[in-house]
Amino acid sequence: MDISLFLAKFWGWYLLIFFFVLSFNPDRIRQINNDLKNEKFQILIAFLAIVLGLLNILVHNVWEPDWRFLITFLGWMSLFTGLGLFIFPKHTSNRIAVINVKLIQVIYFLLFLVGIFLLNMGYQIVLY
Secondary structure, three states: OOHHHHHHHHHHHHHHHHHHHHHHOOHHHHHHHHHOOOHHHHHHHHHHHHHHHHHHHHHOOOOOOOOHHHHHHHHHHHHHHHHHHHHOHHHHHHHHHHOOHHHHHHHHHHHHHHHHHHHHHHHOOOOO
16 A cells, blocks of 8 residues: 555544544543643653654655645644654643634644545545
């Protein structure tokens, strides 16, 4: 299987699952913001984000002007977010905490659309 198709399916399902979890339980957003004040939680999340982003970048660093760019962009964003939480934990968690619940819901809705698009590209449901 082409790595781009595999990662499109992975990121598509990942974004879709998180959209539905946060849509049906918006208190999770507040809980995540509160948990980011805990150093152990920050280190764990930072480590996972760095690993996820680095693996994504190592196997798929494609900067072509098509849908594959989204996969590379998500990998780089994961890496930078993890590095930010690991190197500058207080600054990064404060920046995340400033974003209110409504703005996070808008961002997650946009990521939901990206997830649907990536799932379509991975499974090629609607051809164009």
